[in-house]
Amino acid sequence: MTQWLLLPAFAHVALVFFTGFRMGRARFSAARAGQVKVKDIAVDNSRWPEDVKKIANSYQNQFEVPMLYYALLPLLLVTGLADWMAVALSWVFVASRTVHAFIHQGSNNVLPRFRMFVFGFFIVVAMWAWFGLRLYVIG
Numbered sequence: 001m002t003q004w005l006l007l008p009a010f011a012h013v014a015l016v017f018f019t020g021f022r023m024g025r026a027r028f029s030a031a032r033a034g035q036v037k038v039k040d041i042a043v044d045n046s047r048w049p050e051d052v053k054k055i056a057n058s059y060q061n062q063f064e065v066p067m068l069y070y071a072l073l074p075l076l077l078v079t080g081l082a083d084w085m086a087v088a089l090s091w092v093f094v095a096s097r098t099v100h101a102f103i104h105q106g107s108n109n110v111l112p113r114f115r116m117f118v119f120g121f122f123i124v125v126a127m128w129a130w131f132g133l134r135l136y137v138i139g
Contacts, residue, residue: 001082008090009073015098016062019105023055058104062097065117068124069093072131081134089127096120 030036030052040047048056069090076082100116103109
C-alpha cells in the first residue's frame with residue numbers, strides 16, 4: 001500500500017519541480033530582457049512582470065494546502081491505516097492541484113481557479129476525516 005499512497009505524492013512533487021523550473025526560466029528571461037532590474041526585485045517581489053508573478057504565485061501555492069496533505073501521508077503509513085480510499089483521495093487531490101496550477105499559470109481565470117482550490121481543499125478535509133474515522137471509529 002505504501003507505493004500506491006506515495007505515487008500521487010511523487011506526481012505532485014513533479015508538478016512542483018515543473019512549476020519551479022518554469023518560474024526560474026521566466027524570471028531569468030524577464031531579467032535578461034530588461035523587464036526588471038535585479039536590485040528592484042532583490043527585496044520586493046512585486047516588481048516582477050505579471051506573467052512571472054502568476055507562475056511564482058502558483059509555485060508558492062503548492063506549499064500551502066498541500067502541507068496538510070503531506071502531513072497526513074506519514075501518519076497514514078505509520079499507523080498502518082493507508083487504504084484504497086486514501087489512495088483514491090490522494091489522486092483526486094493531486095489532480096485538483098494540477099488543474100489549479102495550469103489555470104493559475106495559464107488563463108488565471110479566478111473563478112475556475114478558486115473552485116478548483118476549494119475542491120482540493122475539501123478533498124484534504126475528507127482525507128483527514130477518513131483518517132480520523134479509521135483511527136478512532138472504524139479501525
